[in-house]
Amino acid sequence: MVVKRSTERTEKEVEYTRLRIPFGPVHPALKEPVLLRISVRGEEIIDVDMTLGHVHRGIESLAEGRNLIQTLYLIERICGICSHSHTTCFIQALEEIGSIIPSERALYLRTLIFEMERIHSHLLLLGVMAYEIGFDTLFMFTWHVREKILDLFEKITGNRIHHAMNTIGGVRWDLTSQMAGEVKAYMREIEKSTKYIHSAFTDGTVEKRICNLGVLDYNDAIKLCVVGPTARGSGVNIDVRKDHPYAAYDELKGDFSVITRKDGDVYARTEVRIFEVFESINIIKAILDRLPNGSIRPEENVFRIMKRIPEGEAVSLVEAPRGELLYFVKTDGKGGLIRLKVRTPTFSNLLSLKRMLVGCEIADIPVIVASIDPCLSCTNRVTIINQEKGKSKVIDMDSLRRMVRRKWMRR
Amino acid sequence: MKSPWIFHLNTGSCNGCDIEIVAAFTPRYDLERFGCLLVGSPRHADVLLVTGPVTRQMLPRLIRVYEQIPEPKVVVAVGTCASSGSPFLGSEMVEGPVDRIIPVDAYIVGCPPRPEAIARGIIMAVMSKFR
Amino acid sequence: MDAAIAFLISPPAVLLISLLFEGIDRKIHARMQKRIGPPVTQPFYDLIKLFSKERIVPITASARVFETMPMIAAAVSLLGASILLSNILSGSSVIGDLILVMYLLAMSSVALMIGGSASGNPYGVVGFSRKMSMMIAYEIPMFIAIISVAFGSSPSLAINNIIRFQISLGLPLAASRPSMALAAATFLLCMPAAASVVPFDIPEAKTEIIYGFLIEYGGPYLALAKIAKAVSNFALTLLASAVFLYVPLLLGENVLLNLGISLSLCLIESLLIMFVTITVPRTVLARLKIGQAFKFYWMLPLILSISSIILSSVGL
Ligand code: SF4
Numbered sequence: 097m098v099v100k101r102s103t104e105r106t107e108k109e110v111e112y113t114r115l116r117i118p119f120g121p122v123h124p125a126l127k128e129p130v131l132l133r134i135s136v137r138g139e140e141i142i143d144v145d146m147t148l149g150h151v152h153r154g155i156e157s158l159a160e161g162r163n164l165i166q167t168l169y170l171i172e173r174i175c176g177i178c179s180h181s182h183t184t185c186f187i188q189a190l191e192e193i194g195s196i197i198p199s200e201r202a203l204y205l206r207t208l209i210f211e212m213e214r215i216h217s218h219l220l221l222l223g224v225m226a227y228e229i230g231f232d233t234l235f236m237f238t239w240h241v242r243e244k245i246l247d248l249f250e251k252i253t254g255n256r257i258h259h260a261m262n263t264i265g266g267v268r269w270d271l272t273s274q275m276a277g278e279v280k281a282y283m284r285e286i287e288k289s290t291k292y293i294h295s296a297f298t299d300g301t302v303e304k305r306i307c308n309l310g311v312l313d314y315n316d317a318i319k320l321c322v323v324g325p326t327a328r329g330s331g332v333n334i335d336v337r338k339d340h341p342y343a344a345y346d347e348l349k350g351d352f353s354v355i356t357r358k359d360g361d362v363y364a365r366t367e368v369r370i371f372e373v374f375e376s377i378n379i380i381k382a383i384l385d386r387l388p389n390g391s392i393r394p395e396e397n398v399f400r401i402m403k404r405i406p407e408g409e410a411v412s413l414v415e416a417p418r419g420e421l422l423y424f425v426k427t428d429g430k431g432g433l434i435r436l437k438v439r440t441p442t443f444s445n446l447l448s449l450k451r452m453l454v455g456c457e458i459a460d461i462p463v464i465v466a467s468i469d470p471c472l473s474c475t476n477r478v479t480i481i482n483q484e485k486g487k488s489k490v491i492d493m494d495s496l497r498r499m500v501r502r503k504w505m506r507r
Numbered sequence: 508m509k510s511p512w513i514f515h516l517n518t519g520s521c522n523g524c525d526i527e528i529v530a531a532f533t534p535r536y537d538l539e540r541f542g543c544l545l546v547g548s549p550r551h552a553d554v555l556l557v558t559g560p561v562t563r564q565m566l567p568r569l570i571r572v573y574e575q576i577p578e579p580k581v582v583v584a585v586g587t588c589a590s591s592g593s594p595f596l597g598s599e600m601v602e603g604p605v606d607r608i609i610p611v612d613a614y615i616v617g618c619p620p621r622p623e624a625i626a627r628g629i630i631m632a633v634m635s636k637f638r
Numbered sequence: 639m640d641a642a643i644a645f646l647i648s649p650p651a652v653l654l655i656s657l658l659f660e661g662i663d664r665k666i667h668a669r670m671q672k673r674i675g676p677p678v679t680q681p682f683y684d685l686i687k688l689f690s691k692e693r694i695v696p697i698t699a700s701a702r703v704f705e706t707m708p709m710i711a712a713a714v715s716l717l718g719a720s721i722l723l724s725n726i727l728s729g730s731s732v733i734g735d736l737i738l739v740m741y742l743l744a745m746s747s748v749a750l751m752i753g754g755s756a757s758g759n760p761y762g763v764v765g766f767s768r769k770m771s772m773m774i775a776y777e778i779p780m781f782i783a784i785i786s787v788a789f790g791s792s793p794s795l796a797i798n799n800i801i802r803f804q805i806s807l808g809l810p811l812a813a814s815r816p817s818m819a820l821a822a823a824t825f826l827l828c829m830p831a832a833a834s835v836v837p838f839d840i841p842e843a844k845t846e847i848i849y850g851f852l853i854e855y856g857g858p859y860l861a862l863a864k865i866a867k868a869v870s871n872f873a874l875t876l877l878a879s880a881v882f883l884y885v886p887l888l889l890g891e892n893v894l895l896n897l898g899i900s901l902s903l904c905l906i907e908s909l910l911i912m913f914v915t916i917t918v919p920r921t922v923l924a925r926l927k928i929g930q931a932f933k934f935y936w937m938l939p940l941i942l943s944i945s946s947i948i949l950s951s952v953g954l
Contacts (some may be wrong), residue, residue: 577692
């Protein structure tokens with residue numbers, strides 16, 4: 097008798113051999129909650145399912161009940177890593193509606209903080225990558241370097257994380273010449289350290305862990321509409337700073353180039369980030385060399401400016417550290433908002449995770465997830481829609497105050 | 508108690524507080540010199556650091572993590588969000604602040620608080636609870 | 639020293655020293671990362687705290703297995719280490735030989751593994767399967783290395799005979815013949831995996847599977863698991879220093895007679911071995927994947943150990 101062995105596994109067998117592992121929402125590799133439901137066979141990942149919304153705080157809906165200045169500080173708190181990108185994007189939309197043109201110096205300062213934030217964000221991510229692959233020493237080193245950027249932030253804006261630099265029509269803090277010197281000196285230091293980090297990422301066990309992993313090729317990148325370093329790591333040449341220059345990038349165009357890599361693996365994405373740090377350092381140096389003189393904002397009293405913003409709508413784009421960030425703003429002409437819509441880069445990038453993860457091992461999940469640099473607090477802000485009534489709820493300032501009071505009374 | 512092990516739970520924070528907590532373990536601040544460790548499983552932890560205003564989806568997780576931590580335990584609310592809920596107060600999706608859900612032993616305010624403040628808050632909370 | 643007394647004082651001494659070693663390891667690790675680091679006595683504080691915490695057994699766990707396994711793990715590794723130490727202390731080998739020690743140490747990880755997989759947590763299961771493959775990867779070369787010692791020295795596996803043999807040679811075993819050098823190299827290469835530290839902490843990877851089989855253990859159980867780990871790490875380093883590189887004999891006869899000096903030399907040496915095989919790798923390397931670790935162990939150490947056993951059987 098000839099026993100024919102089928103090489104194909106039946107459905108049932110697959111069902112038996114797979115183990116479902118929840119990755120998150122509370123997991124040490126994730127600093128923010130997301131739930132990936134992962135099915136594995138042995139160590140191999142065969143399916144990924146994603147659940148979002150754990151950080152959903154209803155910011156868009158809250159914003160619609162507050163005035164513009166309050167909203168400015170609210171959306172700064174969408175994300176602690178790219179807060180300046182969010183405010184810049186928002187302010188740009190407002191300035192477009194109100195046809196306010198900030199002074200050159202203000203634009204340059206905005207750009208300066210923007211690029212410092214990019215360095216900060218990229219270094220943070222490089223540290224996290226090192227942490228995910230169990231390389232604690234590199235993580236410690238990278239975050240130690242990052243502290244220097246935070247010091248600069250503190251010197252310039254008075255705050256380490258939420259800089260509160262932007263205001264309608266300009267910026268809130270000026271850069272003294274002494275500060276400028278310090279920034280320059282620090283930049284040299286950071287350049288050196290980043291070179292060292294790069295060499296650490298290219299050697300031995302680190303390279304083994306991140307090369308040829310989580311590959312997203314050019315066509316998939318285009319199809320899935322990924323943005324930012326994730327796209328550039330797959331060879332897609334997009335960068336809002338070049339394509340639709342904003343702030344002072346128009347004049348700084350010649351001072352930086354867009355970094356792209358072809359491989360589309362985790363290493364390529366990491367390398368894109370490392371080299372973007374160098375580009376950012378170049379931009380900062382150019383800014384400090386050419387910083388124009390002038391006032392930094394049109395008027396002390398922001399409320400007067402706020403009142404001047406008419407009814408209208410605008411779309412604004414910036415290149416946040418993680419990619420293209422889009423805001424749609426619709427004002428009501430009375431200092432408030434009718435609609436705010438934020439489309440964050442992580443939202444575009446998250447879907448590509450599935451393509452990257454399937455076929456890899458459990459051990460690769462943290463690295464791959466980190467490699468697209470997910471910023472989930474950015475992503476999770478869908479407007480609240482009351483399912484029963486089928487309409488979105490908008491809370492006005494008064495009822496908000498009332499609610500706050502009630503809340504405090506209840507306690 | 509000389510070895511508070513810390514579990515960090517993000518209940519919808521903006522990341523600012525989370526990175527400051529991690530920063531508190533990096534060389535400049537080095538919380539480990541007080542014996543603190545950032546652990547990944549609530550079963551190992553003594554101190555629960557909560558950041559964020561507690562969104563609706565994270566509410567059951569918060570309670571579950573709190574219950575998973577073996578007694579005696581300390582809860583520290585890090586950041587203005589976790590302490591009082593602002594600026595997210597009034598949102599439909601926010602169930603916080605944290606002390607409406609679980610008992611909190613210490614509040615560290617600031618948006619975000621500095622790593623020094625976080626270190627001090629943790630140490631003081633542990634000291635007062637365990638003596 | 640009398641064997642009975644030696645065996646009586648060994649367990650507490652082992653516990654003390656191994657925790658101290660862990661503290662030193664953590665301190666050096668921190669200093670290498672430009673941090674101040676915890677005090678050297680930190681592991682003691684950790685244990686005291688863990689023992690005073692509430693015991694929780696998850697409902698998904700099979701309680702008996704889950705509860706007893708950490709105790710078995712701690713007891714077994716403590717026993718293994720004490721046999722080793724009391725052999726060195728007493729200068730006689732009545733109690734046990736190398737194979738027994740190795741077996742006890744391996745058993746302690748197996749016990750933890752089983753306990754963790756009984757927790758009902760999927761990460762525990764993944765940790766179990768990972769540890770299983772890791773053990774196959776490193777235990778085989780390690781055992782072959784130990785067996786080739788038996789071929790090489792006086793055909794005995796009694797620890798004391800090996801030490802005597804080294805003394806009579808006037809050379810540490812690793813320096814006596816090429817085969818023994820290979821065996822020693824194999825043993826040292828297997829150390830990081832046996833201690834499960836980065837790059838081979840795959841079964842306990844924090845960022846991947848949240849400590850694997852330790853995930854559900856808390857309080858006293860975790861303390862026992864920690865003891866088991868610290869003690870078996872110490873036992874391995876002591877084993878390496880006593881069997882392969884017994885340095886006290888380099889200082890001549892009169893030093894050998896003084897138990898205190900030779901013992902402390904031995905301990906200092908195992909501290910050095912720990913630094914080289916545990917602290918340094920875990921500071922300067924990144925974690926490997928299970929396939930890569932497997933490949934590494936079945937390439938280098940396995941070949942080394944097999945060539946060592948072939949060489950030693952032909953008398954080299
Ligand atoms: S307190 Fe501030 S920094 Fe902390 S989570 Fe809330 S908004 Fe972010």
